[in-house]
Structure formats: C-alpha cells, structure tokens
Amino acid sequence: MKNAHAFVGFIIAMLMLNSLALASKMCFCEIGNSPSSQKLFFKAGCNRWFQSQNNCDTKQVVPIGTSYKDLSINTLIDEVSIGYVGHWTDAWLTIDYLEQIIVPLMQNKNVSVSVDNTGCESMSHPELVMSYVKNFKIPAGKTLKVRGNQTMSVGEWDGIIGPAINFTAEVSSDLASVQYPPCSKYDQQFCAQQIQRNQVGKCIDENGQLKKNGML
Numbered sequence: 001m002k003n004a005h006a007f008v009g010f011i012i013a014m015l016m017l018n019s020l021a022l023a024s025k026m027c028f029c030e031i032g033n034s035p036s037s038q039k040l041f042f043k044a045g046c047n048r049w050f051q052s053q054n055n056c057d058t059k060q061v062v063p064i065g066t067s068y069k070d071l072s073i074n075t076l077i078d079e080v081s082i083g084y085v086g087h088w089t090d091a092w093l094t095i096d097y098l099e100q101i102i103v104p105l106m107q108n109k110n111v112s113v114s115v116d117n118t119g120c121e122s123m124s125h126p127e128l129v130m131s132y133v134k135n136f137k138i139p140a141g142k143t144l145k146v147r148g149n150q151t152m153s154v155g156e157w158d159g160i161i162g163p164a165i166n167f168t169a170e171v172s173s174d175l176a177s178v179q180y181p182p183c184s185k186y187d188q189q190f191c192a193q194q195i196q197r198n199q200v201g202k203c204i205d206e207n208g209q210l211k212k213n214g215m216l
Contacts, residue, residue, distance in 0.1 A: 025079040027056035032086020045085035069108035088119025114145040122148030126169040126178040144173040150201035167201035
C-alpha cells in the first residue's frame with residue numbers, strides 16, 4: 001500500500017511540474033494605433049514576432065497601452081513576454097511606457113517581464129533607458145529586460161528586406177551595462193536606404209570595444 005501511495009504521489013508531482021512548465025510564460029504582442037491603415041501590417045508583424053517566442057502558455061495580440069496589471073494572469077505564470085509592432089519615437093517614450101505600463105504589471109502580478117520593441121528608435125539612448133531600469137521598483141527576484149532599436153527600423157521585416165537591418169540594443173535590470181550587438185553583424189550589410197541611410201548606432205568590435213557604426 002505504501003508503494004501505491006508513493007507512486008500516486010510521484011504522478012501528482014510530475015503533473016504539477018508539467019503544469020508549471022506549460023504555464024510558465026504568457027506572450028502578448030501590442031500593435032500601434034496609427035495610422036489605422038497599417039494595423040493589418042502591424043498584426044502580420046506580431047504573427048512573425050510570435051514565431052520567435054518559445055514556451056508561451058498563451059499568445060495574444062493586444063492594442064498599445066493595454067493595462068496588463070488588470071488582466072487575469074494564471075498564478076503559475078512567472079514571466080510575461082511583450083512585443084510591440086508599430087511606430088515609435090524615442091527612448092523617452094520607452095521610459096514612460098516602462099514606468100506607466102510595465103512596472104505596475106510586475107508589481108501587481110509579481111512576474112518577470114521582457115519587452116521587445118520593434119519600432120523606430122525605442123533605444124535611441126540605451127544608457128538613459130538603462131539608468132531608469134536600474135532605478136525602477138520591481139519585485140525582488142524578478143527581472144525586467146528591454147530590447148529595442150537604436151535607429152530607424154523596419155520592424156519585423158528585417159529578415160525579408162535584409163539579414164541584419166535593425167540596429168538593436170538591450171538592457172536588463174540584473175546586468176550592469178547595456179548589451180550592444182557585435183559590429184560584425186552589420187559588416188557588409190546594407191540598410192533600408194530610404195529610412196536608415198547614414199544613421200549611426202553603437203556596437204562592440206572584435207576587440208571588445210564600444211564603437212559607433214554607420215549604416216550604409
């Protein structure tokens with residue numbers, strides 16, 4: 001009888017572990033609200049973005065400015081991944097978005113959050129975003145990660161227009177510095193001429209040094 005009880009307990013434990021694994025992350029993709037004529041393209045971009053996300057318990061397209069703290073989120077969820085497809089302006093808008101939308105989500109739901117903003121210039125000043133992220137009041141043991149473009153971008157279409165068009169940068173609340181891309185990623189690559197020509201972003205060269213790299 002003891003062996004039977006032990007076996008049942010083992011099965012229950014395994015089922016609980018599987019539930020935790022299956023319900024570990026919720027994925028949302030926000031779309032911009034203007035111009036309204038481009039919303040279908042934004043939704044198509046979100047579908048491409050979802051393809052890059054793994055282990056999502058749910059995948060949902062939502063409008064920009066969604067109040068995630070008011071959503072019903074499974075208590076087993078420990079991470080929320082948020083993408084954005086649409087137009088953006090600069091790093092200041094990114095900071096405001098994080099403070100008004102993302103930090104309340106983390107505080108109310110006690111989750112880690114990763115934000116992947118595919119809009120233009122959401123990381124126009126990565127060090128500025130980093131300084132704010134380090135000072136946000138987020139729950140102990142949770143992490144805020146933010147990825148965005150230093151320059152004008154082509155959103156989720158860089159894999160179609162070219163192999164390395166978007167010039168990104170990443171910050172994280174658990175890292176001491178901005179994570180810049182390797183310069184080699186952009187060597188011999190060409191930008192989208194009409195919107196990116198002559199723009200400059202920062203990257204790490206083969207010697208580990210930070211440098212500015214122009215888009216040709």
